[in-house]
Amino acid sequence: MLLTMTKKSAKAPAKKPAAKAAPAPKAAPKAESSKVAKTQLVEMVADKTGLTKKQSEEAVSAMLDVIVGAIKGGQSVGLPGLGTLSVKATAARTGVRPGTSEKIQIPAGKKVAFKVASTLKGNL
Template identity: 60%
Template sequence: MTKSSKKVAPAAKPAASKAPAKAAAKPAAKVPAAAAVTKIGKSELIDMVGDRAGLSKKDASTALSTLLDVMGESLRAGQTIGLPGVGTLSVKATAARTGVKPGTAEKIQIPAGKKVAFKIASDLKKSL
């Protein structure tokens, strides 16, 4: 028997043909159309705010930067920020806990801390 005859090409083809059949079985409709949309960055937000509010790019940039700075300062101070029609940002305390270090399975102690939580507005949630 030669090396070329040892290869089982017919067995490999059905396995390859099964993979597309499984992929075809999954409906593409489950993937939301919004998944194709990329993230909007700060410069895009500046352009959008400037266009809608009739502001220059510089004024829109100043307004957005100031808004983000004020929001950051408020969250650092532990305040809750309500954004009508969007949701609420708040600071939540996290408890100390035991975790597992990836790769080594070594148990480590994770200290208590804080995190920013977001609760979506019900109107926005319904419209998504």
């Protein structure tokens, strides 16, 4: 089989090399995240107090357990300089199911509310 080229195809303009897309920037390790994890909190407590990481982990866990227990018991928890965690009752209400627009009844319940301390709010 013989392939012949015509003048038109022989003089076809050369294709420009496609501009290479800039390589996606590598996800740099986050030096500072917007969220402090429990392990980071434990490390900060250990650095600030001079406790070992194991002792500070026990202290942080104990504090969180006490706070959660108090909230489950319906009590408010005041954290000086930070704010107050409290339990608020929510009223029953009518909602709309997404997608079907069907009206549904949402029962009354409880939620955890947080009120920021005025000293912290003023310093933000």
